[in-house]
Amino acid sequence: MSANNFILISEQTKDTYKISENDAESNIEIKNIGTFDSLKTAVEKAEEYISGPEIEIEYGIRFSLNKIVNTELIKKDFDKWNERKKEVDKSILLDDFFFYEREIWWCSMGKNIGVEVNGKDEGFERPGIILRVFNKDMVWILPITSSVKKSKFYYNFIFNKIEQFVMLTQIKTISSKRLRRKIGTISDSDFEKILTEFISLVKNETPPVKAGNLGGRSH
Numbered sequence: 497m498s499a500n501n502f503i504l505i506s507e508q509t510k511d512t513y514k515i516s517e518n519d520a521e522s523n524i525e526i527k528n529i530g531t532f533d534s535l536k537t538a539v540e541k542a543e544e545y546i547s548g549p550e551i552e553i554e555y556g557i558r559f560s561l562n563k564i565v566n567t568e569l570i571k572k573d574f575d576k577w578n579e580r581k582k583e584v585d586k587s588i589l590l591d592d593f594f595f596y597e598r599e600i601w602w603c604s605m606g607k608n609i610g611v612e613v614n615g616k617d618e619g620f621e622r623p624g625i626i627l628r629v630f631n632k633d634m635v636w637i638l639p640i641t642s643s644v645k646k647s648k649f650y651y652n653f654i655f656n657k658i659e660q661f662v663m664l665t666q667i668k669t670i671s672s673k674r675l676r677r678k679i680g681t682i683s684d685s686d687f688e689k690i691l692t693e694f695i696s697l698v699k700n701e702t703p704p705v706k707a708g709n710l711g712g713r714s715h
Contacts, residue, residue: 501526503542505535506560513538515545520611535561556607556614577607577620587673595635595672598687599626600655600679603637603670613639613666623679624670625662625690633672638690639663651693653686664694 504518508531515529515538529545532538542557556573584604595601605615605622615621624637645652645661652661682690 503529503546503557504560505538505542505557507535507562515542517545573607576618577615580604580620581606584673589632589672593672595626595629595675595678596681597626597629598684599681600624600640601626601637601675602677602679603639604674604676605639605668613663613668619676621676623660624668625682625687627667627690627694635670635672635675637668637670638694639666639668648693649697651690653682653689655680655682662690664690664697667694 501517502520504516504525506514506516508514511533512531513533513535514531516525517527517529518525530541532541539557546557581604600623602621603615603624604620605613605624606620608614613622623640625640626635627638628636630636639662641661641663642658643661644659649663649665650661651664652659654660
């Protein structure tokens with residue numbers, strides 16, 4: 497399943513809630529997941545769907561509701577991430593903790609807002625390539641997805657015999673505390689190509705920003 501999507505929970509009639517998988521750029525429904533008779537059940541079913549082994553929904557769950565509801569139902573992931581973020585912030589880096597450009601790490605990306613890429617699973621983690629090391633505390637990373645992306649806003653490469661896609665528009669400054677586990681190192685040639693594609697995007701490929709547009713991202 498493509499990560500180019502989000503889950504929408506929409507209120508249909510009184511106490512009836514539909515779950516659908518929608519394209520993140522066009523907002524068009526691409527799959528009807530089901531209809532449920534309570535918001536609580538709909539949220540639980542949506543979270544169950546996202547957690548499926550073949551599912552990667554990078555934009556999480558969105559809501560279209562006709563009335564104010566119990567916000568506890570829709571802030572649960574943020575609360576989970578806040579607890580995890582406190583643990584990450586308290587972590588102490590060892591003196592021999594080193595990291596370098598070209599390396600791929602599992603990063604604590606968190607639960608974020610709107611089109612910002614999220615981490616996955618209980619740890620809210622996602623792989624990222626270290627694009628630039630500024631000092632022992634701060635790096636630039638570019639997140640990675642294994643979902644197929646055919647767009648100028650991604651760079652695809654093979655790593656450990658698996659095709660991966662770099663999200664060129666999702667460059668992020670992070671604390672080195674968010675670097676959790678090293679996965680490996682990409683080749684010099686792939687790294688140079690990623691730099692070239694990223695610089696080209698910054699100079700020439702900046703798309704127009706408008707309502708309903710993802711600022712140039714195709715997922």
